[in-house]
Amino acid sequence: MAEEHLERIFQDKIDEEIRIEPKDWMPDAYRKTLIRQMSQHAHSEIVGMLPEGNWITRAPSLRRKATLIAKVQDEAGHGLYLYSAAETLGITREEMIAQLHSGKAKYSSIFNYPTLTWADIGAIGWLVDGAAIMNQVPLCRASYGPYARAMIRICKEESFHQRQGFEILLTLSRGSEAQKRMCQDAINRWWWPAVMMFGPSDESSPHTAQSMQWRIKRFTNDELRQKFIDVCAEQCTILGMTIPDAELKWNPEKNHYDFGPINWEEFWNVVNGHGPCNKERLDARIKADAEGAWVRQAAFEYANKKKEKEQRKVA
């Protein structure tokens, strides 16, 4: 069948909200876009374990430690769902990992910021997971079946993450003066990076129009960002804390909050590898991969040996 004809069938399916499955015909660019987005998403889950893992041994109570471990374990699981969903597009796990390590594949820039105090764990849960959820809920209806199914599983698990974060901040916000200061300081440092998580604004987002036509994306970066800011501005009043934006103000005409300018220079700087922790994060991943190599090899050899033994027994 002619490419043009196949492409029309493909787009018709998408327009009718029929999901695309791994063995269906799809345009090369659609496959490439999905591989880029899904692998980037998977890498973000995996790298995202590092800033939080930093506080597992120093969590202030057993309850906090248990919930943080559970959360970090969830992130590992989310990375695995996404890696296997991406593999259905014909890329191998090894290729994806190699692209992360070489810097060819990106991960969310937010994880290049350090977690300096315990309050950061709260701020990550509230703001970073909050922004992630805002992004991820529409992805549950993404046109590619395996991606949508992975996202449904992820979203179900993600809501506990945000709640545990908010609870940490709420506890600090009702604590001593020092704890309140710690809470506000974490919000000050995480607010803008979280706002930037939605990516460049619509006029400078090259992939948005095509991704919307393919129903990989359903809302633009700026639409999701606005929604996030509106929700957080309200939630912050429960904490009795301040969002570090002097221009944040309810606009009754627009029915949205107005907010101050975003520092895009900082955003691109961190994307391009010059954030506070870019090198540390990548080094940690490369080290984990290298130090785990012998374990993977041993398990592989053991499985082979066992298989051979069984085959000999049968013969």
Place this chain on the structure above:
Amino acid sequence: MSSNDWPLWEVFIRSKQGLDHKHAGSLHAADAQMAIENARDVYTRRMEGVSIWVVESKNIHASNPSEGPSLYDPANDKIYRHPTFYKLPEELKNM
């Protein structure tokens, strides 16, 4: 084959006694035992399952989507296989 090439396994989970195993996703593991243990950690952290099946992905054979129309064609014109095909009087209840 490099040491990294653990085969891919498809995971099926029975969520509750009495229900079918349903496809949950896939993962890499060196052997079946490890695949089951990994599946427990990846897909049943919140008691989503009471039983796990794993099958090496290479052992699954699938129908070809482009042959879909001809493959399912024989069922297309047999609406008499559905109960609603039969016109029966209103007073006949519960059939």
